[in-house]
Amino acid sequence: MFCDIRTFEKKLQVFERGIESGQLKYFPNLKIHLENSTIFTDNPPSHQEIHKELSSIVAAAKENFSNRFLQFWKIETTLYFLTSPDKAKYEELDISCLHWLDLENLEMELLEFQESSIWKNKFYALRATLEKIECEGMTTDSKVGGSENEILKVWNSLPNNFKSMKALGIALLSLFGSSYACEQLFSALNYIKSDTRNRLTDELSAACAVLKLTEYEPRFDKCAACIQQQKSH
Secondary structure (H helix, E strand, O other), X not given: OHHHHHHHHHHHHXXXXXXXXXXXXXXXXXXXXXXXXXXXXXXXXXXXXXXXXXXHHHHHHHHHXXXXXXHHHHOHHHHHHHOOOOOOOHHHOOOHHHOOOOOOOHHHHHHHHHOOHHHHHHHHHHXXXXXXXXXXXXXXXXXXXXXXXXXXXXXXXXXXXXXXXXXXXXXXXXXXOOHHHHHHHHHHHHHHOOHHHOXXXXXXXXXXXXXXXXXXXXXXXXXXXXXXXXXXX
């Protein structure tokens, strides 16, 4: 997701330059409209005014977008820790925004991790998997699997010897939580813990939410095949 944010910001810069030049390369419908419209035939300066107005709109969008994700740029180097802890340098990690985490042993854990080929290989394989997912996403309408799930799976597979590293990795991954997923969860909870079910415990509510939102599809036919049927006499 971080790469998508950075890419979109650069695309806005390209849009702005294209409008300022008057070529409207990425706005073909507007270009056709201006060329065919009789309103602007005898008044060429109006084209320049439209270009200027559109350019200011894109520039404002670019500025607002950059400000919205300003904190991401400050920890850009740290975010690469998610998929490449084997290449990370402790002194370059900006963890000031995660002061609430217990990362006292992070430096020592990172040294131990980077000297272990077993654990480093997990992230070599992870990057290969992410590349495969990205390629499949480019050739189909939707990505097969989820990059976030693959990253989380690898981090969860690390032993507790790397407790601080795991805490940092999962905390960084949570920064990219989708607002759509959050809204979906809140919507589901409105039904799960309604006024008539207000005595549900937090544990039961969480379990119901997982069942409601999971993509897991149980194989009822296989489950039923394992149960001995009771024939009537």
